Amino acid sequence: MPQRAKKEKEGLGIVQTQYYNAPKDEKFLMESGASFSELKIAYETYGKLNSRKNNAVLICHALSGDAHAAGYHAGEKKPGWWDDMIGPEKAFDTNKYFVVSSNIIGGCKGSSGPNSINPSTGKPYALSFPIVSVVDMVNAQKKLLDFLGVKKLLSVCGGSMGGMQALQWAVSYPEEVVSCIPIATTYKHSAQQIAFDEVGRQAIMADPAWNGGDYYEKQCPSAGLAVARMIGHITYMSNESMEKKFGRVLKKKELGYEFSTEFEVEGYLRYRGDNFVKRFDANSYLYITKAMDYFDLQKDQKLYHAFKDIKTRFLVIAFSSDWLYPPAQSKEIVRALKMNGIDVTYCEISSDYGHDAFLLEFQEETKLIKHFLDNTHKKLERKK
Amino acid sequence: MISKSKEELRLDHKVIGDMIENGSTVLDLGCGSGELLEYLASSKDVKGSGVEISEEAIYRCVEKGLSVSHGDIDSGLKEYPDHLFDYVIFNQTMQQVHRPKEAIREALRVGKKVIIGFPNFCYIKARLQLFFGGHVPVTPSLPYTWYDTPNLHFLSIKDFTNFCAQEKIKTEKKVFLAEKSIVKFMPNIFALNAVFQISR
Numbered sequence: 001m002p003q004r005a006k007k008e009k010e011g012l013g014i015v016q017t018q019y020y021n022a023p024k025d026e027k028f029l030m031e032s033g034a035s036f037s038e039l040k041i042a043y044e045t046y047g048k049l050n051s052r053k054n055n056a057v058l059i060c061h062a063l064s065g066d067a068h069a070a071g072y073h074a075g076e077k078k079p080g081w082w083d084d085m086i087g088p089e090k091a092f093d094t095n096k097y098f099v100v101s102s103n104i105i106g107g108c109k110g111s112s113g114p115n116s117i118n119p120s121t122g123k124p125y126a127l128s129f130p131i132v133s134v135v136d137m138v139n140a141q142k143k144l145l146d147f148l149g150v151k152k153l154l155s156v157c158g159g160s161m162g163g164m165q166a167l168q169w170a171v172s173y174p175e176e177v178v179s180c181i182p183i184a185t186t187y188k189h190s191a192q193q194i195a196f197d198e199v200g201r202q203a204i205m206a207d208p209a210w211n212g213g214d215y216y217e218k219q220c221p222s223a224g225l226a227v228a229r230m231i232g233h234i235t236y237m238s239n240e241s242m243e244k245k246f247g248r249v250l251k252k253k254e255l256g257y258e259f260s261t262e263f264e265v266e267g268y269l270r271y272r273g274d275n276f277v278k279r280f281d282a283n284s285y286l287y288i289t290k291a292m293d294y295f296d297l298q299k300d301q302k303l304y305h306a307f308k309d310i311k312t313r314f315l316v317i318a319f320s321s322d323w324l325y326p327p328a329q330s331k332e333i334v335r336a337l338k339m340n341g342i343d344v345t346y347c348e349i350s351s352d353y354g355h356d357a358f359l360l361e362f363q364e365e366t367k368l369i370k371h372f373l374d375n376t377h378k379k380l381e382r383k384k
Numbered sequence: 385m386i387s388k389s390k391e392e393l394r395l396d397h398k399v400i401g402d403m404i405e406n407g408s409t410v411l412d413l414g415c416g417s418g419e420l421l422e423y424l425a426s427s428k429d430v431k432g433s434g435v436e437i438s439e440e441a442i443y444r445c446v447e448k449g450l451s452v453s454h455g456d457i458d459s460g461l462k463e464y465p466d467h468l469f470d471y472v473i474f475n476q477t478m479q480q481v482h483r484p485k486e487a488i489r490e491a492l493r494v495g496k497k498v499i500i501g502f503p504n505f506c507y508i509k510a511r512l513q514l515f516f517g518g519h520v521p522v523t524p525s526l527p528y529t530w531y532d533t534p535n536l537h538f539l540s541i542k543d544f545t546n547f548c549a550q551e552k553i554k555t556e557k558k559v560f561l562a563e564k565s566i567v568k569f570m571p572n573i574f575a576l577n578a579v580f581q582i583s584r
């Protein structure tokens with residue numbers, strides 16, 4: 001308890017999620033060609049935009065994240081998902097930088113998504129919401145930054161799907177992104193990554209409560225979504241971290257020879273699954289995993305063509321035990337950047353935490369990001 | 385990589401710095417904590433980057449504001465296009481790569497010029513230790529015992545000169561170093577270290 005009090009004092013304190021609403025008559029055009037109106041984006045900001053407007057940093061979140069990246073919401077005991085990294089004197093030092101944390105579209109955390117109300121029917125969109133891609137997420141964030149008066153990003157950073165957004169930012173808006181920090185991510189979803197997502201989606205769709213996505217006024221497909229989350233969690237950990245955390249430890253003293261939750265690891269996964277359904281929308285899970293599966297910077301070309309004409313500086317970070325987004329994929333990004341003569345720093349942080357390491361190894365990440373940002377900002381200041 | 389006194393470190397850095405033109409682009413292979421790159425950035429205004437295998441050293445480099453890539457030299461060179469750098473440097477690292485011949489060829493592809501600094505195995509004290517002592521030499525430039533050395537290859541200045549001739553590599557500059565001074569006389573006997581600038 002005292003530790004938390006101390007942390008609160010050192011950190012950002014109480015923060016609030018805000019909302020950007022696009023003009024009512026404006027249509028948001030998607031990569032697929034579809035569109036929808038009344039775009040809404042949930043976001044939080046920490047720190048202040050300086051007079052030269054060159055200190056803005058965009059933080060992009062992963063699959064189940066939200067705009068609440070740091071600080072505490074009033075009355076909440078847990079801080080934002082990356083509070084270890086964002087705040088005064090932390091890696092993303094809010095004394096120096098204007099940090100914008102934007103929620104993605106397609107999600108269920110306050111931005112437009114399948115659980116938003118369709119203005120033409122007055123009911124939730126459900127599956128009538130257009131399919132979202134990472135490009136769309138980034139274009140929506142661009143609208144938010146335009147609204148906030150940010151013309152140039154000192155940096156865009158994110159882990160996992162957040163890293164995909166960061167990469168997409170550098171590719172979509174090369175002139176506006178001074179530096180990019182993709183963490184534990186990939187330039188395209190591999191067959192294995194698509195496969196895991198598809199199992200998650202099928203678990204949701206196999207739940208009778210899902211009802212073709214039309215369940216908002218009825219019962220949620222909790223069982224299906226919980227299974228999807230359980231699969232996810234397996235891929236976020238490593239064999240080592242699971243062995244360390246659970247081993248073969250039983251919940252009771254001895255084997256019961258029955259199909260109850262006997263092993264600790266089973267209990268953990270069920271707990272994680274059950275908790276997740278309280279805070280996440282099953283349709284959003286479908287939309288977001290689909291967006292990740294569609295993500296492909298390479299397309300039919302060689303990867304290095306994707307980074308042509310980019311002057312952005314890169315800091316690419318991977319984790320040794322991450323088998324969901326293995327270091328090899330990050331190395332391919334680094335190779336493609338180098339082939340273009342782009343300024344890139346790459347570090348593979350040794351960690352047993354698997355993919356989750358990007359949320360847990362904040363001390364190592366801080367060592368890299370703090371100096372990288374500082375150096376990038378100084379270079380930018382010198383230029384003018 | 386090699387533990388040396390600060391002054392000598394400065395001497396080989398200074399020798400390398402003197403070979404490099406102002407404002408050029410440099411790739412330092414096995415850059416360690418980035419001392420050489422930092423020195424070149426401040427004294428020669430070079431745009432430098434490095435390749436380094438140690439995670440701890442990567443943190444030190446990033447602290448210094450350097451751009452570095454975590455990986456090994458043997459596989460790290462394929463990633464660069466032809467002649468991307470004005471200079472590619474192996475300072476005390478060429479003897480530690482698995483396949484020096486391939487590494488030097490690759491370095492000559494990605495760099496217009498290559499600078500190689502290496503310890504001279506045929507330094508007089510090494511010869512004496514080998515001949516009279518009957519043991520593998522331990523010298524200031526080769527300070528390791530057989531069981532803990534990171535060095536995989538041992539060569540003399542003569543070996544390297546022969547190698548260049550055989551590979552049709554041009555030697556543009558060469559400087560030979562004792563602990564604190566430059567060696568002009570019979571370097572294959574009296575130099576601890578050699579720094580060569582080579583090109584195709």
